[in-house]
Amino acid sequence: xxxxxxxxxxxxxxxxxxxxxxxxxxxxxxxxxxxxxxxxxxxxxxxxxxxxxxxxxxxxxxxxxxxxxxxxxxxxxxxxxxxxxxxxxxxxxx
Numbered sequence: 001x002x003x004x005x006x007x008x009x010x011x012x013x014x015x016x017x018x019x020x021x022x023x024x025x026x027x028x029x030x031x032x033x034x035x036x037x038x039x040x041x042x043x044x045x046x047x048x049x050x051x052x053x054x055x056x057x058x059x060x061x062x063x064x065x066x067x068x069x070x071x072x073x074x075x076x077x078x079x080x081x082x083x084x085x086x087x088x089x090x091x092x093x094x
Contacts, residue, residue, distance in 0.1 A: 006085055013077040020045050020073065024066045048073070 023045040026032035033042060052065035052072070 005088060006081065009081055009084055013073075013081065016044075017070070017073060017077070020049070020066065020070055023049070024070075 019041050023041050026038055026041065032038040049066055049069050052069040053063070056065040056068055058064070
């Protein structure tokens with residue numbers, strides 16, 4: 001049961017990671033952000049990306065905040081999943 005929980009957690013983190021990447025590449029195409037899919041992905045991803053945009057200003061036409069957000073997300077995700085694995089191990093679910 002515990003390994004199933006870890007797999008679902010890993011899937012959720014991976015899915016959100018790919019949504020961030022799709023949002024970044026979609027920003028290169030103006031029609032993407034006005035499409036239904038683009039607006040849905042934007043609603044899901046923008047709250048997370050806006051945290052980094054507050055602290056990292058764009059350098060001319062280049063916005064580096066999504067790159068920093070992806071790196072931070074990868075580290076936070078692995079840290080959270082390690083913690084979940086430890087917790088499940090302590091309660092004997094793994």
